[in-house]
Amino acid sequence: MAAVLDAHLAVEAAGFVASDFYDGAILYDFAGGRLRLCGLDEGRAWRGTAAQLAVLTRATAAAPEERWPTVREFVTAWQRAG
Secondary structure, eight states, rough: OOHHHHHHHHHTTTTTEEEOOOOOGGEETTTEEEEOOOSSSSOOOOOOOOHHHHHHHTTTTTSSSGSSSSSSHHHHHHHHOO
């Protein structure tokens, strides 16, 4: 577990955010007692505006009824936020 946490700290220290982390990214060498992480994706920390983040937050809401009702409304909101 320490290796997983250390990797996330290193990603954060480099100005990135860890994403797409799942059990398939962990390889454990039982004979050698070593843990390896592979296939990790990372993205830069958010560089947009607060208004853009609000548009994306609504677009990715867990409840469908809270999302933009149409693509046109989403695009319009994105362009206005830009």
